[in-house]
Amino acid sequence: MGEVENPERVNREHPFDTAIALKPADTGDSAYIGHTHPAYANMVGPYGGITAATLLEAVQRHPERLGVPVSLTVNYAGPVADGEFTVAARPARTNRSTQHWSLELTQDGQVVTTATAVYAVRRDTWADTETAMPDVPAPAATPVTAMPEYVEWAKNYEMRFLDGAVPALDGAPESPDSTTTLWVRDAPLRPLDFPALTSLCDVFYPRVFLRRGQAMPAGTVSLTIYFHADDDALAAQGSSPVLARARSNRFGHGYFDQSACLWGTGGDLLATTHQLVYFKG
Amino acid sequence: MGEVENPERVNREHPFDTAIALKPADTGDSAYIGHTHPAYANMVGPYGGITAATLLEAVQRHPERLGVPVSLTVNYAGPVADGEFTVAARPARTNRSTQHWSLELTQDGQVVTTATAVYAVRRDTWADTETAMPDVPAPAATPVTAMPEYVEWAKNYEMRFLDGAVPALDGAPESPDSTTTLWVRDAPLRPLDFPALTSLCDVFYPRVFLRRGQAMPAGTVSLTIYFHADDDALAAQGSSPVLARARSNRFGHGYFDQSACLWGTGGDLLATTHQLVYFKG
Numbered sequence: 001m002g003e004v005e006n007p008e009r010v011n012r013e014h015p016f017d018t019a020i021a022l023k024p025a026d027t028g029d030s031a032y033i034g035h036t037h038p039a040y041a042n043m044v045g046p047y048g049g050i051t052a053a054t055l056l057e058a059v060q061r062h063p064e065r066l067g068v069p070v071s072l073t074v075n076y077a078g079p080v081a082d083g084e085f086t087v088a089a090r091p092a093r094t095n096r097s098t099q100h101w102s103l104e105l106t107q108d109g110q111v112v113t114t115a116t117a118v119y120a121v122r123r124d125t126w127a128d129t130e131t132a133m134p135d136v137p138a139p140a141a142t143p144v145t146a147m148p149e150y151v152e153w154a155k156n157y158e159m160r161f162l163d164g165a166v167p168a169l170d171g172a173p174e175s176p177d178s179t180t181t182l183w184v185r186d187a188p189l190r191p192l193d194f195p196a197l198t199s200l201c202d203v204f205y206p207r208v209f210l211r212r213g214q215a216m217p218a219g220t221v222s223l224t225i226y227f228h229a230d231d232d233a234l235a236a237q238g239s240s241p242v243l244a245r246a247r248s249n250r251f252g253h254g255y256f257d258q259s260a261c262l263w264g265t266g267g268d269l270l271a272t273t274h275q276l277v278y279f280k281g
Numbered sequence: 282m283g284e285v286e287n288p289e290r291v292n293r294e295h296p297f298d299t300a301i302a303l304k305p306a307d308t309g310d311s312a313y314i315g316h317t318h319p320a321y322a323n324m325v326g327p328y329g330g331i332t333a334a335t336l337l338e339a340v341q342r343h344p345e346r347l348g349v350p351v352s353l354t355v356n357y358a359g360p361v362a363d364g365e366f367t368v369a370a371r372p373a374r375t376n377r378s379t380q381h382w383s384l385e386l387t388q389d390g391q392v393v394t395t396a397t398a399v400y401a402v403r404r405d406t407w408a409d410t411e412t413a414m415p416d417v418p419a420p421a422a423t424p425v426t427a428m429p430e431y432v433e434w435a436k437n438y439e440m441r442f443l444d445g446a447v448p449a450l451d452g453a454p455e456s457p458d459s460t461t462t463l464w465v466r467d468a469p470l471r472p473l474d475f476p477a478l479t480s481l482c483d484v485f486y487p488r489v490f491l492r493r494g495q496a497m498p499a500g501t502v503s504l505t506i507y508f509h510a511d512d513d514a515l516a517a518q519g520s521s522p523v524l525a526r527a528r529s530n531r532f533g534h535g536y537f538d539q540s541a542c543l544w545g546t547g548g549d550l551l552a553t554t555h556q557l558v559y560f561k562g
Binding site: 070071073075077078092093095098100102104110111112114115116118120122123124125126127128129130131177178208211212221222224226228230247248249250251252253254255257259261269272274278279280281 | 354376411458493505535
């Protein structure tokens, strides 16, 4: 006899929540069990953003968590295979107002992803945003662009490209600049929280595609996020589009870097994020 | 009877090499023993750059190391106390051409610093530098600026500030921009290698000092480095000055971020580096 699904639960849960869902492992040693979700599949293994969000979720739901995330680094050591995985979350050190986490995602005892996170109790201080949101057309004035049909995970995001859209599959000119700017949010709509913001930080297709005018093998090896938003900023953002802009500093010897900013609809800088990406071509 | 020092060894070794020196721990489990060096002391504990370099050195000298560093993240969980420390270096996963490391610096069994590193065998690919070195006066045309006398670690660096020099101790105006640009290299001179480049990536004094025109409690909580240089680029650089430029995107709720580029004398982008910094004020 098959499992009887609870239709209310099925309707209520956003695919994102199902994708990052974790349950405590039987071992009870701060380990959690998760499962890959077909809606967030990428070329080889899942979308990197959903893996990063799942690792953060392990801290978010951990009983020893202190405060909110201020920094996260995720290292993609190998592809996550379709199916179950284990996330071990260890508070390596807890101070009065900061907490350092060591995380590891494993499958069949092999390390697939490593991560570290810094959490903190935030407090009011002097504040200033030096990198202002660029002056761009409003989301409503920018048409939604579909990603290529085979990019499964991208169907979970509403993307409105302002510049640097995905090059055409049948060949596009080279570009002298790697900048992409887009309005983006979860589809279907979902209020922004820390795991969702984490996932959004990896939403840019590889910059080398834009520069070379073509797709080629490429994958993130390390992703870092600095969270500037606190709970209030996330609540203010809700499910409105985020303005995301990324560019690279250097390509060479099989790797390139990428730096990006994500601003809330009102111009609040929610996160800055950086990654190093492998490419072949 | 006191130890007899070998004068030849004392003369040959640069303070940097002494500061990052590690010896295998008796436990033989990929752990190394190091010792803080008074020449790299900072306000509370050692200069963050020397700690990052020491963690990288643990991989550099590890018998299982594959290739060269492409990415490093160091999380400063607590101050390193003067004296001995242990660095555990674990190759979490080794692939055909990449290797992922998990690192931990401990003192008396307590975690003080966590880190992850990605190493890779680099190969020739298409290459381009999108963030060119700014057009600035040559090192010889830029006077050397001394850091405040009490900043012990800074005496190991020759710094030539082009803009955004350290605010005067007795008060300076606020600045609308957090950018600092300087020529910098080890003093006494030392050929650049991966640990030295790692240390240089943390050479910027806290950006909030510049914005606010005053010093205040501040410290790096997480530092990430993307290495664009390979062995050939480091050899070409030798002991010539590196052009280093840093700025922040956002300050608020007790933290600010910083992004920086380090170019070789000839304009080669050697590393991009990012950090999240705690501040109080």
